[in-house]
Amino acid sequence: MSGFGGVLPWARRTLVERDKILTSEEFSAILGICQIVPGPNIMNLAVCIGSRFGGARGALAATLGLCLGPISIVLCLALLYEHYSYLESVKGLLRGISAVGVGLIASTGFKMMRDEFRYPAMFLVVALTIIAATVFHLGLGYVVLLIAPIAIFLARKKAQAL
Amino acid sequence: MSILLSLFLKLSAFSLIAFGGVNALLPVLFDLAVNQEHWIDVQTFSDYFAIAQAAPGPNFMTVTLIGWHIYGVLGALLATFAVSWPSSIMIFFLQRFIMRMKNPLSKKTIQYSAAALAIGLVLSSAFEIALQINHSMAAYVLTIGTIAITLLTRWHPLYLIAIGGALGVLGFI
Numbered sequence: 405m406s407g408f409g410g411v412l413p414w415a416r417r418t419l420v421e422r423d424k425i426l427t428s429e430e431f432s433a434i435l436g437i438c439q440i441v442p443g444p445n446i447m448n449l450a451v452c453i454g455s456r457f458g459g460a461r462g463a464l465a466a467t468l469g470l471c472l473g474p475i476s477i478v479l480c481l482a483l484l485y486e487h488y489s490y491l492e493s494v495k496g497l498l499r500g501i502s503a504v505g506v507g508l509i510a511s512t513g514f515k516m517m518r519d520e521f522r523y524p525a526m527f528l529v530v531a532l533t534i535i536a537a538t539v540f541h542l543g544l545g546y547v548v549l550l551i552a553p554i555a556i557f558l559a560r561k562k563a564q565a566l
Numbered sequence: 567m568s569i570l571l572s573l574f575l576k577l578s579a580f581s582l583i584a585f586g587g588v589n590a591l592l593p594v595l596f597d598l599a600v601n602q603e604h605w606i607d608v609q610t611f612s613d614y615f616a617i618a619q620a621a622p623g624p625n626f627m628t629v630t631l632i633g634w635h636i637y638g639v640l641g642a643l644l645a646t647f648a649v650s651w652p653s654s655i656m657i658f659f660l661q662r663f664i665m666r667m668k669n670p671l672s673k674k675t676i677q678y679s680a681a682a683l684a685i686g687l688v689l690s691s692a693f694e695i696a697l698q699i700n701h702s703m704a705a706y707v708l709t710i711g712t713i714a715i716t717l718l719t720r721w722h723p724l725y726l727i728a729i730g731g732a733l734g735v736l737g738f739i
Contacts, residue, residue, distance in 0.1 A: 405643045437664050442584040443653020444626045453663050463658055465700055467678050471646060474623020475630055481617050481635055489613065493735045498616040500734025503705040504726050505619035507712025509589045510692035516685045526682045533686025537593075538693055544583045544594050544659060551683060559678035563671050 415449060426453070446470065523562040529555045570637055570644060572603070577629065577648035580658075586684030586691075588626035588649060593694040599632050606635050611700035620727055704739050 407464070419425045438448035446466055455468025488494050490546045520526040529551060584591040591705050592615070599605045607616070611628075614635070626649060627700055633645025658712035683710045700706050733739055 412603065418730065427654075433665070434661070437628055437661055438657060441653050441657045441660060443581045443587070443656070444624060444650060445587045445628075446583075446624045447650045448653055448657045451657050455658055455661070460658070463654070467654060470624065471650075474621065474627065475646060477623065477629045478618065478621045479632055479634055479639065480739050481629055482614075483619055485613065485617060486623070496734035496737055497731045498734065499701075499705065499739045500708065500732070501620050501722060501727055501728035502612050502616035502699050503684060503708040503734075504712045504730030506692050506696045506699065506727070507621070507709040508716065508723055509592075509695070509714045510689060510709070512585075512589070512714035513685050513688035513692060514680060514713065516688070518694045520682065520685070523678075526678065527680070529682035530689070531685055532685045534693075536691045537687065537690035544591065545582070547687070548583050548585060548683065550687070554681065555682050557673060557677035559669070559677045559682065561676035566674075 412509065415446070425457075523558075523565055525558050526562060529558055570641065573633060573636060573641065574648045575607075575645055576603075577645055578652050581649045581652045584653075585680060586687040588629060590684065590691045591685035592628070592691045593698075595629065595632070596695065596698060605632060608637065608698060615695070615699060616628075620731070637645075702739060708733065708739060 407510045416431060417421050420428050420431050434452045435445075435449060438445050438452060441448055445561070450466040450470045454462035454464070456462070458465065485494075517530065520530065531545060532554065536550060537540045537544070542550070579593055580594055580598070582724060588595075598610055600608055611632075614631040615628050618625060626646075629649050630646045632641045634642035637644070647730075650702055662675065664676070686729055696706070696709055700709060708730055712730070713722055715726060716723070730739070
């Protein structure tokens with residue numbers, strides 16, 4: 405619920421630092437796995453952590469707990485939006501927020517890129533993905549199928565080199 | 567009923583290829599919701615994107631809002647469920663398998679390749695969405711400024727959202 409700007413940092417603070425349910429290494433390992441699988445990362449994290457403590461039921465409880473509060477809030481905001489979206493100030497407000505929002509998404513990408521400096525050949529994968537998606541406008545599925553073999557080949561070399 | 571079914575099937579399919587999370591899927595979501603299915607128009611999409619960014623909680627709420635637009639609360643719940651269930655079930659079974667993988671080399675190979683793909687998809691997503699929702703020079707300056715500040719400082723994203731919103735209300739964006 406208090407996860408403004410994404411839930412991940414908050415999840416880490418609560419689970420690792422406050423409640424000591426997981427060690428820092430365990431958290432990073434689980435997060436690594438969650439980022440391999442497609443889909444909403446934070447939902448994947450909830451499934452992983454929930455299922456560790458309560459099997460399938462724990463996974464379900466964790467995902468519902470994560471979602472229901474924020475969904476209610478966002479729907480209340482949507483109702484407000486329906487009534488006030490004609491106001492010039494509301495339009496401006498949303499324009500400003502969405503410009504920042506795009507920047508935040510891009511910076512997540514740039515922050516993740518820091519790790520690639522350890523083995524710069526991986527930049528080729530990043531570049532090819534961007535070219536396939538933005539220049540050639542290939543569908544996401546084709547991009548993944550096309551780039552995955554190169555990515556796996558270079559990743560294997562990276563894993564061996566480090 | 568058929569619109570609910572198509573919402574559910576299409577969002578489920580996209581969830582399966584969304585390496586890098588839903589943010590990497592935004593241009594696809596845009597294309598689907600605005601160009602193909604005409605569920606919403608460009609303006610509503612970027613407004614929903616803004617609301618989802620400003621609200622607390624997971625950042626895939628744009629999907630929830632599109633569902634709400636189509637079919638009220640039921641649509642919202644269905645859309646959220648649709649983007650979540652394929653990967654949730656996949657990871658439920660995969661996590662034990664990967665955790666027990668003995669060979670650290672293959673473990674790292676999977677992790678590194680998925681990370682590189684995710685970076686590429688997230689960056690292209692940000693680029694394409696910026697082209698759709700930024701309509702002025704000032705908006706691009708704000709986007710680039712946000713990137714610079716988040717990379718160079720440790721400011722909480724909420725401050726940036728507040729600043730962006732304030733600039734927008736004052737009519738700069």
